[in-house]
Amino acid sequence: MTERTGGQDPVLEVKSLTKTFSNGNGAEASEILQGVNFTMYPREFVCILGPSGCGKTTFLRCIGGFESFEGEVLVDGKQVSAPGVDRIMVFQDFNQLLPWKSVEKNVQYPLRIQGIKDRRELQSISDQYLKKVELYPYRKFYPHQLSGGMKQRVAIAKALAMRPRIILMDEPFASLDAISRNKLQAELLQIHQREDITVIFITHNIQEAICLGTRILVMSKQGDIKMDVPNRLQKPVTPASEGYGQMWDMFNRALNEATDAPSEETISSGERHTK
Ligand SMILES: Nc1ncnc2c1ncn2[C@@H]1O[C@H](COP(=O)(O)OP(=O)(O)O)[C@@H](O)[C@H]1O
Numbered sequence: 001m002t003e004r005t006g007g008q009d010p011v012l013e014v015k016s017l018t019k020t021f022s023n024g025n026g027a028e029a030s031e032i033l034q035g036v037n038f039t040m041y042p043r044e045f046v047c048i049l050g051p052s053g054c055g056k057t058t059f060l061r062c063i064g065g066f067e068s069f070e071g072e073v074l075v076d077g078k079q080v081s082a083p084g085v086d087r088i089m090v091f092q093d094f095n096q097l098l099p100w101k102s103v104e105k106n107v108q109y110p111l112r113i114q115g116i117k118d119r120r121e122l123q124s125i126s127d128q129y130l131k132k133v134e135l136y137p138y139r140k141f142y143p144h145q146l147s148g149g150m151k152q153r154v155a156i157a158k159a160l161a162m163r164p165r166i167i168l169m170d171e172p173f174a175s176l177d178a179i180s181r182n183k184l185q186a187e188l189l190q191i192h193q194r195e196d197i198t199v200i201f202i203t204h205n206i207q208e209a210i211c212l213g214t215r216i217l218v219m220s221k222q223g224d225i226k227m228d229v230p231n232r233l234q235k236p237v238t239p240a241s242e243g244y245g246q247m248w249d250m251f252n253r254a255l256n257e258a259t260d261a262p263s264e265e266t267i268s269s270g271e272r273h274t275k
C-alpha cells in the first residue's frame with residue numbers, strides 16, 4: 001500500500017548547499033550556510049542542535065524550498081527548488097492554523113488543495129490523524145479554543161495527513177511549558193515508532209534531541225556540521241537511561257564549542273592570536 005519501502009536509497013541529499021543573504025544597497029552579502037552536505041535515509045529522525053543564528057532555520061527553509069540557494073537538494077534523487085507536498089514544515093509558531101477553520105477543516109484543507117474532493121474520504125483522513133495526536137474529541141473546535149500544545153498537535157496531524165516524504169520541524173515545542181512539551185515528545189516518539197515517517201527536527205534542547213532522535217547533529221556557524229552521531233539509546237529514553245548522562249555531556253560540550261567557534265575570518269587570522 002505504501003510506496004515507502006524503507007530501502008537503502010537516501011530520501012534526502014543536500015549537496016554543497018550555500019546560502020547568502022544580500023544586505024541590500026550593494027552592501028556585502030553574508031554567507032549564512034557554506035557548502036553544507038547532508039544525507040538522510042527513510043525513517044530517520046534527525047535532530048539538529050546548534051546555537052542561535054548558526055543557520056538551522058535557513059537550512060530547513062532551503063530544504064523546504066522557501067529560499068533560493070546554491071548547491072543541490074534532492075528528494076528521492078530528484079532535484080527540488082520550490083515548496084512541495086513531499087516536504088511539509090511544522091513551525092514553533094502557534095499561529096500556523098487557519099483561525100476561521102475548525103480543527104478538522106484545518107487538517108482537511110491542504111488535502112482538498114491536493115485534489116481530494118470526496119467529503120467522506122476527507123473526513124476519514126482527518127479523523128484518522130486527529131486520533132493519532134489524541135485530538136479527535138476536539139475536531140469541531142476552532143484554534144482559539146485550543147492550548148498552544150493542542151495547536152501544535154493539530155499542526156502535526158495536518159503534516160502527517162499529507163503523507164510527505166520528509167517532515168521538517170523547526171523547534172515545534174520550544175514555546176510550550178515543560179509538561180506539554182514532555183507529552184508532545186512522547187506522542188511524537190510513538191508516532192515515529194508506529195508510522196513510516198522521516199523527520200528533521202530542530203531543537204535547542206539536548207534532552208529533546210536524545211529522547212526523539214535516531215541521529216543527532218550539532219551545527220555550528222555557517223551550517224558547519226560539527227557532530228553527526230547515531231543515537232542508540234533504547235527508546236523511550238529518560239534521564240535515568242544507561243548512557244544518557246554521557247550523551248548529554250558530549251552534546252553540551254559540542255554545543256559550547258559550536259557557540260564559541262571562531263568565524264572563518266578569525267580562523268584565517270588566528271595565527272596572530274597564538275603565543
Ligand atoms: N531573510 C533574511 N535576511 C537576512 N539575514 C537573514 C535572514 N534570515 C536569517 N538571516 C540571518 O541568518 C543567520 C542564521 O539565521 P537562522 O537560520 O534563523 O538561524 P537559527 O535558526 O540557527 O537561529 C542569522 O544571522 C540571521 O540574522
Ligand SMILES: [Mg+2]
Pocket residue numbers: 056057058
Ligand atoms: Mg531558528
